Amino acid sequence: MLINNGESDAQLALRAAQAGADVVRAMYGGSLARFEKSAGDFATAADLAAEKAILEVLRSARPDDAVTGEESGSTGAEAAPRRWLVDPLCGTLNYAVRNMLVGVNVALRVGDEITAAATADPFSGEGFWTDGHRARVRHDGTDEELAPSPDSRLVDVNLDPPFPNAPGFQAVKLMADPGFGQRFRPRVVSTTLAVAWVAAGRRAAYVTDGDLRDSVHFSAGIALCRAAGCTVTGIDGRPVHTGAGGLIAAADAETHAALLAMAEDQMRQQA
Template sequence: MLITDQDVAIAAAQAGAAVVRARYGASLTRFEKSAGDFATAADIEAENAILDVLRSARPEDAVTGEESGRTGASAAERMWLVDPLCGTLNYAVRNMLVAVNVALRTGSTVTVAASADPFADEVFWTDGTRAHVRRDGVDEQLRPSAESRLVDVNLDPPFPNAPRFRVVRLLADTGFVERFRPRVVSTTLAVAWVAAGRRAAYVTDGDLRDSVHFASGIALCRAAGCVVTGIEGQPLHTGVGGLVVAADHQTHAALLALLGNQLTPVR
């Protein structure tokens, strides 16, 4: 039986999500990575479960995992990007807002992706053209909507454009609070929520090219028809970088105008 790349991505994300669910609430060893950043035993076990699926189904492909780094042929055209537990700090303090992200980059394009919510038992997935959420084996098309007016912002470091730009300043903008309602989920599950119509938009700074955290959510939003750019409205992964993903053009334009108020001139 032929297994498609999207089936592999979904199966891998589900395998990681099963580990995350099973280990929830347990006493977990922490592995310090850098100041304020750490992995837990659940991150590592979930990544191993994902890698088992990928290596069994696609042994010739390369993989970049958040915890294990890059493996496979250096010249491989196909690269899987794996974030086994996005929201580790949330998870470590028993907050269920986390995601398991698996994406396949072929050449320069992410062609399939899956983001699993271990606790809602949902998998958001795309084959590059369609975007769906799977619940109990049933797929439902993702339909972006700005109706909620909820905008998620990422306040975690690094801040590559500081002091010129800090997304936290957006929260104090009177125009922002008049039109939108801020949320800080601290996991890229919120990016998938824009594709699903559960958030109006998402904003973050950073260089996100080949990011194991963001590749899946960006691919989902693009396939669902969201507006996806950098923080100055430029093509993604160019210029100052960052990410603005919005449910529609009107929301995107409003956010770019507000972000422009926060971008201090370069001296």
């Protein structure tokens, strides 16, 4: 891991995410301009301002690194070995209607691996971070190791498009599986902050469809879950970013096996 002027990549990821979170918190509740991106998707002035703050931190500390921002796109060499992935406000629709369920994601990909990442919660003040080996949460200047747990039985399911594996797999149908209702309780918070919650023991699992390679939304949460010791695969049980894609991130192997069996049964029925 690169250390420059005494600051590691992981420390930089957390500092950048917290800079974005400061902007998100400061702009909350105000009248925000909206910028349409595609049907049903938009950014607010807070998304843009938070991304600007994050990029200023990253470019000042690591000027030679490439960056992909959700709002500003990619800068730097396409094949750059070091690339920062920035999601300045995950949960924009929540935020726009004055719902505080949002997160700020910053991750660094070096080669094929995410080697540092952070997810900041603007409203709790927590910053979840990893150096690729350990996962911690920082609050009021104190770090605590993340400890995944299935005890809540709460499983967050992402219902936002795209759905590349439909009709073979649809996350909404997972919640209709009788086995799901017997064992778990569904939650839909519509922000990838919930992926960090799996690493922190506040969710038993998180499930989504989609191609998540170099995802500004999911890369930080996946890295946090892996470093915390969660069981993390695609929806078909293969390594993340291979096979059918998607994500099943579970606090333990038993929870993962149960959700994987439901997903595989759904896909078999549609075959």
